[in-house]
Amino acid sequence: xxxxxxxxxxxxxxxxxxxxxxxxxxxxxxxxxxxxxxxxxxxxxxxxxxxxxxxxxxxxxxxxxxxxxxxxxxxxxxxxxxxxxxxxxxxxxxxxxxxxxxxxxxxxxxxxxxxxxxxxxxxxxxxxxxxxxxxxxxxxxxxxxxxxxxxxxxxxxxxxxxxxxxxxxxxxxxxxxxxxxxxxxxxxxxxxxxxxxxxxxxxxxxxxxxxxxxxxxxxxxxxxxxxxxxxxxxxxxxxxxxxxxxxxxxxxxxxxxxxxxx
Amino acid sequence: xxxxxxxxxxxxxxxxxxxxxxxxxxxxxxxxxxxxxxxxxxxxxxxxxxxxxxxxxxxxxxxxxxxxxxxxxxxxxxxxxxxxxxxxxxxxxxxxxxxxxxxxxxxxxxxxxxxxxxxxxxxxxxxxxxxxxxxxxxxxxxxxxxxxxxxxxxxxxxxxxxxxxxxxxxxxxxxxxxxxxxxxxxxxxxxxxxxxxxxxxxxxxxxxxxxxxxxxxxxxxxxxxxxxxxxxxxxxxxxxxxxxxxxxxxxxxxxxxx
Numbered sequence: 001x002x003x004x005x006x007x008x009x010x011x012x013x014x015x016x017x018x019x020x021x022x023x024x025x026x027x028x029x030x031x032x033x034x035x036x037x038x039x040x041x042x043x044x045x046x047x048x049x050x051x052x053x054x055x056x057x058x059x060x061x062x063x064x065x066x067x068x069x070x071x072x073x074x075x076x077x078x079x080x081x082x083x084x085x086x087x088x089x090x091x092x093x094x095x096x097x098x099x100x101x102x103x104x105x106x107x108x109x110x111x112x113x114x115x116x117x118x119x120x121x122x123x124x125x126x127x128x129x130x131x132x133x134x135x136x137x138x139x140x141x142x143x144x145x146x147x148x149x150x151x152x153x154x155x156x157x158x159x160x161x162x163x164x165x166x167x168x169x170x171x172x173x174x175x176x177x178x179x180x181x182x183x184x185x186x187x188x189x190x191x192x193x194x195x196x197x198x199x200x201x202x203x204x205x206x207x208x209x210x211x212x213x214x215x216x217x218x219x220x221x222x223x224x225x226x227x228x229x230x231x232x233x234x235x236x237x238x239x240x241x242x243x244x245x246x247x248x249x250x251x252x253x254x255x256x257x258x259x260x261x262x
Numbered sequence: 263x264x265x266x267x268x269x270x271x272x273x274x275x276x277x278x279x280x281x282x283x284x285x286x287x288x289x290x291x292x293x294x295x296x297x298x299x300x301x302x303x304x305x306x307x308x309x310x311x312x313x314x315x316x317x318x319x320x321x322x323x324x325x326x327x328x329x330x331x332x333x334x335x336x337x338x339x340x341x342x343x344x345x346x347x348x349x350x351x352x353x354x355x356x357x358x359x360x361x362x363x364x365x366x367x368x369x370x371x372x373x374x375x376x377x378x379x380x381x382x383x384x385x386x387x388x389x390x391x392x393x394x395x396x397x398x399x400x401x402x403x404x405x406x407x408x409x410x411x412x413x414x415x416x417x418x419x420x421x422x423x424x425x426x427x428x429x430x431x432x433x434x435x436x437x438x439x440x441x442x443x444x445x446x447x448x449x450x451x452x453x454x455x456x457x458x459x460x461x462x463x464x465x466x467x468x469x470x471x472x473x474x475x476x477x478x479x480x481x482x483x484x485x486x487x488x489x490x491x492x493x494x495x496x497x498x499x500x501x502x503x504x505x506x507x508x509x510x511x512x513x514x515x516x517x518x519x520x
Contacts, residue, residue: 001346015365100497103503106457108497198364
């Protein structure tokens, strides 16, 4: 039986080799204009703290936090409807409409927002395309399907007898929601927020296309350094930062939810 | 009533970009306008006749087919081992097998790029395929694992006690009973691989790049609605897949398990 795992272990080993290569290069000295590297150094990680990069890190954290909050507020009603509708038809329509963007690729989804935010027909009250506002809209739209699924799963696990008990004891529907349903859906809220936050920290196509080079998040810096400036050691240090941030959050989530990462 | 209105507005927000892309794809002029000034299929003709997209579509087909063909059996065996193997540290194994899911795309992409450069494989599709195998494997493992868990071992024991060889039990009892999980795993693997962008961007060039990467390059360099046409084709295919999956698998059952 254990032998059945062997092929999967080979795949994991290849993946681990790629991440090991990344780690090793993050510690190698960058020689400008060359793909050759010097000796071991911590200079790349000091480079991460240079002022223009600190801005990117700060923007990343702020945008991720805003995305998480907005996504939660906008996803909850849809998840609630999904979990509580008695009609199979409504549920099916909601599921297909909310899941379809989940299955359409990042490029198609982001390009769609380029069209919406950058069109010449509707004039937005504030400039949207190539601003942080525009990136925020794209990130929220991108995160909603994930959040809706996690919240709907949590809400559909709640036994309806609690709400019925509260109602029969005289609570108004709004009180039932705020005092019973919402607190019982807390595990879903916590894991949904952590997952969305962690994913947004390393978002790439959305800031790249909707930010138009003016909004830089951590992943965009990795791409600029690695693919445009051929500074692989510097890019590797940034990628390690993204990796460590994401893993810390998700391992923390695993602790919180007893190893059950959505 | 208010809830209904709010939900309708939110679903409209989620669907809005899709609607705009489809409308723009039939727009006759190169300057984006909405609502469209007329009806034209010129961007479809443009996209289908663009050599770089043809090459990228072929690359996508090869990479996805190869990656899924490798990952499906590997993931199925791993799922069987996870559920049946009486492994020590089973949770750790499960976490390891699902771990590629949580690694940021730029980290995996740059790592594979450095690895490929060290091995002199930068010009071939093999690195792309290897990376896609690792990225779709978690989806296969998770889907098949659910099916293995729901499989009653008594059925296999019954077949064995009636004289079937282990191989025959596997082929005639185990595999057919795992079909829903295998099908879901296959579906997820194809969808993830076809849409994979970030990692592929790092490890492909103009010759090996797959469709999402070619689309990205086009969006960055040109502003005509060709990508809207290609996106509409993607969206059409996706809706078909999601609708079929809901029809035959029940998305509710897959995503909202009780």
